[in-house]
Amino acid sequence: MLGSDVSPRALIADLKVADQQEVEIARAFSYDPVVFIMDEPTSALSFDEIRHLFDLVRSLRDKGMAIVYISHKLDEVFEITDRVTVIRDGVIVSTDKTSEIDVGALMERMTGRKISAEVVREEAVKKAEENILELQNLEAKGFFSDINLTIAKKEIVGVAGLLGAGKTELGKALFGALPKTIPVTGKYIFNGKEV
Structure with a gap:
């Protein structure tokens, strides 16, 4: 059947x-x-x-x-x-x-509330003012590439992918915990300042 x-x-x-x-x-x-x-x-x-x-x-x-x-x-x-x-x-x-x-x-x-383009736009502007971390074009060859991500205050961001997709390595890259043999390129912007 x-x-x-x-x-x-x-x-x-x-x-x-x-x-x-x-x-x-x-x-x-x-x-x-x-x-x-x-x-x-x-x-x-x-x-x-x-x-x-x-x-x-x-x-x-x-x-x-x-x-x-x-x-x-x-x-x-x-x-x-x-x-x-x-x-x-x-x-x-x-x-x-x-x-x-x-x-x-x-x-x-x-x-239970009206969702309009205006509400979404206002929330996006508000979040942009409260960004804590922004990743631009982050890459670790063989693990992940072209990662662009913005995280705002009081926001929970999920990162999902299949086994071997690079989730763990991305998490380690955020904290500088990848081995030095794996170079990471791109920009980290923390509280508005590139680090």
Whole structure:
């Protein structure tokens, strides 16, 4: 039913995350579910793996499966869903046909306040005045390159990537903890001054 090319003899631990998900979906199908719930299914997938997953989800829908797709990624919500339900603080705020709502309205329902270009612009200007750290064109050959990042006061910035993407090395570079054999180029600006 899934059209998978995963070998039934393969060990799960040896499969890519996307293939593991496919096996999990196939396993769930062995129970003849009426509704299939997918909670943040793309969090560890590459772009191509996401495309494959979406093709699979559409195929399941076309075969009559009801699917609940849970995600905070709005681009995915708009691409893959027919209807969207917003939950805020544990309460359902709205349910709309995806084709009848835009990103701004959806964000307003999610946050409980109007999000306009003016508000975003004002917040960006305010943050620019409060920047603590700015990285410009940071590079450590073989680990990461062209890193441009701004961090403001009272802001939590997440850095995400697959294993081996350079996250750890970037963290070490921020604190000067990379070995001296790995040169780092680019600019560090701390409290408005280049260091």
